[in-house]
């Protein structure tokens with residue numbers, strides 16, 4: 437499971453573990469858009485991952501959301 441999976445490092449980690457043959461769960465909520473406005477929107481990177489990565493499940497979740505994160509277990 438990769439948190440910040442749509443970001444610079446997270447998206448690279450998703451691709452790395454996918455290439456190793458793992459099933460990858462990516463958690464992100466595009467908080468970057470909240471921080472930096474439309475120019476920080478990383479939806480493009482999520483779409484790229486969903487097209488390029490073989491075994492990838494994206495979960496739109498704030499990592500501070502303890503109740504929501506229970507759905508990941």
Ligand SMILES: NC(=O)c1ccc[n+]([C@@H]2O[C@H](COP(=O)([O-])OP(=O)(O)OC[C@H]3O[C@@H](n4cnc5c(N)ncnc54)[C@H](O)[C@@H]3O)[C@@H](O)[C@H]2O)c1
Pocket residue numbers: 439440441442443444445446463464465466467468469478497498499500
């Ligand atoms: N980029 C670097 O060179 C570098 C070097 C050393 C350490 N780091 C650290 O690695 C981490 C990631 O860096 P990055 O460059 O990939 O940043 P980034 O902004 O590209 O990616 C961070 C991702 O986390 C997501 N995110 C933020 N808050 C969230 C939340 N509450 N819930 C879910 N998702 C959330 C954002 O939407 C974004 O996609 C940061 O902690 C950074 O300080 C980065």
